[in-house]
Amino acid sequence: xxxxxxxxxxxxxxxxxxxxxxxxxxxxxxxxxxxxxxxxxxxxxxxxxxxxxxxxxxxxxxxxxxxxxxxxxxxxxxxxxxxxxxxxxxxxxxxxxxxxxxxxxxxxxxxxxxxxxxxxxxxxxxxxxxxxxxxxxxxxxxxxxxxxxxxxxxxxxxxxxxxxxxxxxxxxxxxxxxxxxxxxxxxxxxxxxxxxxxxxxxxxxxxxxxxxxxxxxxxxxxxxxxxxxxxxxxxxxxxxxxxxxxx
Amino acid sequence: xxxxxxxxxxxxxxxxxxxxxxxxxxxxxxxxxxxxxxxxxxxxxxxxxxxxxxxxxxxxxxxxxxxxxxxxxxxxxxxxxxxxxxxxxxxxxxxxxxxxxxxxxxxxxxxxxxxxxxxxxxxxxxxxxxxxxxxxxxxxxxxxxxxxxxxxxxxxxxxxxxxxxxxxxxxxxxxxxxxxxxxxxxxxxxxxxxxxxxxxxxxxxxxxxxxxxxxxxxxxxxxxxxxxxxxxxxxxxxxxxxxxxxx
DNA sequence: CGCTTAGTTGAGTTCGTTCAACGACTGTGG
DNA sequence: CCACAGTCGTTGAACGAACTCAACTAAGCG
Numbered sequence: 164x165x166x167x168x169x170x171x172x173x174x175x176x177x178x179x180x181x182x183x184x185x186x187x188x189x190x191x192x193x194x195x196x197x198x199x200x201x202x203x204x205x206x207x208x209x210x211x212x213x214x215x216x217x218x219x220x221x222x223x224x225x226x227x228x229x230x231x232x233x234x235x236x237x238x239x240x241x242x243x244x245x246x247x248x249x250x251x252x253x254x255x256x257x258x259x260x261x262x263x264x265x266x267x268x269x270x271x272x273x274x275x276x277x278x279x280x281x282x283x284x285x286x287x288x289x290x291x292x293x294x295x296x297x298x299x300x301x302x303x304x305x306x307x308x309x310x311x312x313x314x315x316x317x318x319x320x321x322x323x324x325x326x327x328x329x330x331x332x333x334x335x336x337x338x339x340x341x342x343x344x345x346x347x348x349x350x351x352x353x354x355x356x357x358x359x360x361x362x363x364x365x366x367x368x369x370x371x372x373x374x375x376x377x378x379x380x381x382x383x384x385x386x387x388x389x390x391x392x393x394x395x396x397x398x399x400x401x402x403x404x405x406x407x408x409x410x
Numbered sequence: 411x412x413x414x415x416x417x418x419x420x421x422x423x424x425x426x427x428x429x430x431x432x433x434x435x436x437x438x439x440x441x442x443x444x445x446x447x448x449x450x451x452x453x454x455x456x457x458x459x460x461x462x463x464x465x466x467x468x469x470x471x472x473x474x475x476x477x478x479x480x481x482x483x484x485x486x487x488x489x490x491x492x493x494x495x496x497x498x499x500x501x502x503x504x505x506x507x508x509x510x511x512x513x514x515x516x517x518x519x520x521x522x523x524x525x526x527x528x529x530x531x532x533x534x535x536x537x538x539x540x541x542x543x544x545x546x547x548x549x550x551x552x553x554x555x556x557x558x559x560x561x562x563x564x565x566x567x568x569x570x571x572x573x574x575x576x577x578x579x580x581x582x583x584x585x586x587x588x589x590x591x592x593x594x595x596x597x598x599x600x601x602x603x604x605x606x607x608x609x610x611x612x613x614x615x616x617x618x619x620x621x622x623x624x625x626x627x628x629x630x631x632x633x634x635x636x637x638x639x640x641x642x643x644x645x646x647x648x649x650x651x652x653x654x655x656x657x
Numbered sequence: 658c659g660c661t662t663a664g665t666t667g668a669g670t671t672c673g674t675t676c677a678a679c680g681a682c683t684g685t686g687g
Numbered sequence: 688c689c690a691c692a693g694t695c696g697t698t699g700a701a702c703g704a705a706c707t708c709a710a711c712t713a714a715g716c717g
Contacts, residue, residue, distance in 0.1 A: 234560045237645050242563040244556050259549045264649050265556055287538040287545075294541045295534045301548035302506045308555040309491050309512055313481045315562050316489040316606030320673070350695065359563030364673050366697060380696075398484050402511050567705075597663065611705050613665065627664075 174200060178226055179250055179409055182338060186296075186406040195290050196410065199282055204275040212275070213254055213267040222280045223253040224410055228273030229340060229348055233356070234265045243357040245307055246270075246331060249338050250409040252300050258283055270348050278410075296408035303407065315359045318397065320368045323358045326397035328378060332387035333401060346384030354385075372396075421447060425473055426497055426656055429585060433543075433653040442537050443657065446529055451522040459522070460501055460514040469527045470500040471657055475520030476587060476595055480603065481512045490604040492554055493517075493578060496585050497656040499547050505530055517595050525657070543655035550654065562606045565644065567615045570605045573644035575625060579634040580648060593631030601632075619643075 172178065174197040179185055188196065204223070206212055212230065213219055230247035244265060247253060257263040258280040287294035314326050328347070335341050342348050355365035369385075372378045377389040377396075387393065394400065419425065421444040426432055435443065451470070453459055459477065460466055477494035491512060494500060504510040505527040534541035561573050575594070582588050589595050602612035616632075619625045624636040624643075634640065641647065 232556075234556060236560070236564055240564040242560040244559050255545075256549050256553050259546045260553060261650065261652065264553055284538070284542060287534070287542045291531070291534040291538065291541060294538060294545070295531060298502075298534075298541070298545045298548055299506045301545055301552060302503045305548060305552050305555065306503050306507060306511055308552065308559060309479075309481060312491050312555060312559055312562065313483070313489040315559065316603075317483055317487040352695085356563075361674055362696095363675075363698090367673090370697075383695090403508065405508065599663080608706055609664095610666090610707075613663095614705095617665075630663085 172203065172226075173197065179224075182250075184337060184406060185250060186408045189292075192290060192293060195286070195293070199278050199286060199410075200276055201279055202277045204277055206269050206273045206275070208269055208271050210269045210273075211266060212269060212273070213257075213263055213265075215263055215266045217257075218262045219254055219257055220280060221254060222258045222278040222283070223275040224278070225249050225251045225253060226274040226276050227340075229270035229335075230267055230273055231270060231353065231357075232265050232267050241356045242359065243353060245304065245311065246334075247273075248334055248340055250407070251304075252297070252410060254280070255297070255301060270353070271342075293410060296410060299408050300410070306402070311357075314397075320358070320360055320364060321371060322397050323360070324354065324365070324368050324372060325377075325393040326399050327354065327357055328372075328385060328387055329390055329393040329397060329399060332390055332393075341386075342382060342384055344381040344384065344386060346381050346386040348384045350383070419450065419473075420444065426471075429497075431584060431653060432497060433655045436539075439537060439540055442533070442540070446525050446533060446657075447523055448526055449524045451524050453516050453520045453522070455516055455518050457516045457520075458513060459516060459520070460504075460510055460512075462510055462513045464504075465509045466501055466504055467527055468501060469505045469525040469530070470522040471525070472496050472498045472500060473521040473523050474587075476517035476582075477514055477520055478517060478600065478604075479512050479514050488603045489606065490600060492551070492558065493581075494520075495581055495587055497654070498551075499544070499657060501527070502544070502548060517600070518589075540657060543657060546655050547657070553649070558604075561644075567605070567607055567611060568618060569644050570607075571601065571612070571615050571619060572624075572640040573646050574601065574604055575619075575632060575634055576637055576640040576644060576646060579637055579640075588633075589629060589631055591628040591631065591633060593628050593633040595631045597630070 174193055180187070203226070215234065225247050227249055232244045232247065233241055234244060235241045247267065253267055253275065286297070314323050318326060331347050335347055351365050351369060352362055354369065355362040358365060360368070369378065373380070375392065377392045379386045379388055421440055427434070450473070462481065472494050474496055479491045479494065480488055481491060482488045494514065500514055500522065533544070561570050565573060578594050582594055598612050598616060599609055601616065602609045605612060607615070616625065620627070622639065624639045626633045626635055
């Protein structure tokens with residue numbers, strides 16, 4: 164289920180560097196980050212990487228694959244909070260605030276870059292620019308959560324679904340994380356738990372989008388056929404963004 | 411509507427320092443923050459402090475009073491994202507990511523501490539501990555948004571209302587921000603826009619809580635009479651927290 | 658005293674839920 | 688190679704939670 168791998172990939176050859184929307188490191192930063200990294204982790208599909216209530220000693224950056232963050236109520240009701248894609252920082256909350264308040268599970272096999280959370284203060288101390296980047300990443304996550312909150316709170320079922328799929332498609336496309344069939348690797352249950360809807364109604368809602376030829380189900384995933392159409396239904400236009408940092 | 415006041419209160423006599431759940435500054439930090447601060451702002455009740463789409467040059471910390479962050483859809487549907495209380499940082503997102511993606515409005519008269527956002531990099535450069543604190547604050551906001559997302563997505567109307575009021579009461583009590591009647595200063599419209607419900611249904615839901623003697627409406631606000639009862643309905647227990655920083 | 662704001666309540670409608678069943682596909686063990 | 692269980696998507700029917708529309712009360716204020 165879990166495989167811990169030794170430092171196989173040097174930070175110099177970080178797979179994220181090839182995406183030009185990430186900001187580049189200076190040589191100095193690269194040297195520090197290389198030391199900050201303690202290894203890599205490879206997780207199968209369906210693995211619980213972090214568990215609510217636990218107190219992980221690690222901090223991760225996703226290098227490849229899909230995952231999601233979620234919380235559950237006592238009786239099992241689940242809410243997916245956000246999805247994880249390459250470049251996303253995992254476990255920052257618990258690194259700073261203590262025990263995890265949400266869980267993390269993978270949707271595909273995932274490769275993670277592992278850092279020791281004890282070294283965080285050193286990062287801020289010695290490399291202010293990287294500390295700034297961590298804050299930037301946290302602020303970005305906050306902004307995404309704001310959008311999701313607006314969506315769940317105020318959009319209708321079909322608008323929510325359209326927003327979510329447009330949002331995920333955009334991110335995934337940019338990071339080359341669509342599967343062989345050009346699809347987003349999740350089930351209708353995941354979508355239901357993200358939108359705050361029942362699985363039956365989610366199915367009927369997605370059917371409407373499929374009937375409009377905006378999406379299609381293929382190969383364990385959802386293919387987006389009409390990004391503009393979805394954006395229009397959702398009334399959504401993406402916020403402008405500058406080059407994003409990663410650690 | 412707006413009043414810009416010169417630096418009337420020295421950081422040495424910061425009104426937030428009296429709350430012992432905030433972490434104390436070192437002398438060195440205090441000196442820097444004093445320079446970072448450019449003044450104070452006093453806003454009336456109902457003032458729009460920051461507007462979605464704008465690009466403010468400032469960053470604020472709430473010193474006194476209540477406010478809220480919100481987003482709206484094109485047709486006017488409004489979603490309240492979170493509430494602002496003393497110690498909260500306002501405008502961090504736009505400081506780092508560019509233009510504001512949400513608005514901020516006051517619920518009571520509010521005093522804000524004003525910083526120049528251009529100086530943020532200097533803060534990270536010269537005072538790593540403060541940079542770390544900013545990240546901490548961002549991570550805390552993220553955690554709160556996670557909770558709200560769970561609530562709106564998966565709790566029933568009465569559970570949502572109970573959660574929100576318990577949550578706000580807890581925060582307000584700790585910061586001594588309940589009004590004369592011991593009430594939270596908001597209207598049912600605010601609650602509706604936070605819970606993602608219509609105002610009519612919000613009213614009927616709050617009525618049920620009032621009938622159970624858990625809350626009461628007084629003096630333009632909602633008084634919490636039975637915190638434990640609300641927590642139980644919501645199935646909510648607060649996450650443990652350490653001393654929190656502020657800037 | 659009329660005007661506005663905020664909370665309350667009833668009636669009818671709509672959106673989303675629950676229950677239940679079924680088909681397509683995948684993987685597994687006899 | 689087939690039987691079987693498990694997962695995932697699909698659909699219909701009945702129900703219920705939340706919505707809209709509409710009207711009314713109480714309090715605050717010029």
